[in-house]
Amino acid sequence: MTKFQPDLDRRFHALSDPTRRAILARLCLGEASFSDVTAPFAMAKPTLLKHVRVLEESGLIRTRKTGRSRICALDAEALKATEDWLSRQIRQWEARLDQLDAYVIQLYKEERTANDDGQS
């Protein structure tokens, strides 16, 4: 559990920046060149290049060079793996909340049956 998970580190870090999330969102519509992907942002090109590199190194996107432009596209498996981890955490956690609910309901029933002193 305390296992070293560099992929997750990089992926979550990649997702922690709004510019990078916006780039991902744009790529959800399909492949695009660096300049297409980058056009909406009021930022210097080298800055955006870095963002794209971060996304690429995190494995969330792939890119390839075609002529003088670079085409960017999402990488399905990587994004899915990130979600899997989160889903797993959530499942465990909701199971715990369900247990808690069950316990509270049980308490309530016992209280009704006994019709004794009530607490807030």
Add this chain to the structure above:
Amino acid sequence: MTKFQPDLDRRFHALSDPTRRAILARLCLGEASFSDVTAPFAMAKPTLLKHVRVLEESGLIRTRKTGRSRICALDAEALKATEDWLSRQIRQWEARLDQLDAYVIQLYKEERTANDDGQS
């Protein structure tokens, strides 16, 4: 500018550190005091305190002070909201991949019918 980070920024950032993910994982088993949560790590207490604060500020966990100890617990809604965003991205994206698949299958069928040359 780096000052006001929307929830997603803070949440993904919080998730990008393995120590913090381990703390979250531990809290999936139920509430625990700071020292319980913190015991498995060979790290100075102030360092771990910072991690807990990052998690708390991200909204992923809540804490309360009881006597001289601090109790930590997960916050369900926050973790869910993060997953929702990711799920949405993935859904859009998989829809796109499905379209692509359909297109590839279509190509394949046409190819079989035509019995023509294709690429690898």
Add this chain to the structure above:
DNA sequence: CGATCAGTTAGCCAGACGACTAACTGAAAT
């Protein structure tokens, strides 16, 4: 009361991050 123990504050440090400008590379267009 005094000691202890859980958590906290303050301050330090090296390295990563996110932004910038200026200058370079190399494919495409004229």
Add this chain to the structure above:
DNA sequence: ATTTCAGTTAGTCGTCTGGCTAACTGATCG
């Protein structure tokens, strides 16, 4: 062959991050 244009490299700058130690606070135990 030149120019243009997409992308790239290199270097700078201020802030944030994640780690540390040392010293403090304040609840609990003897």
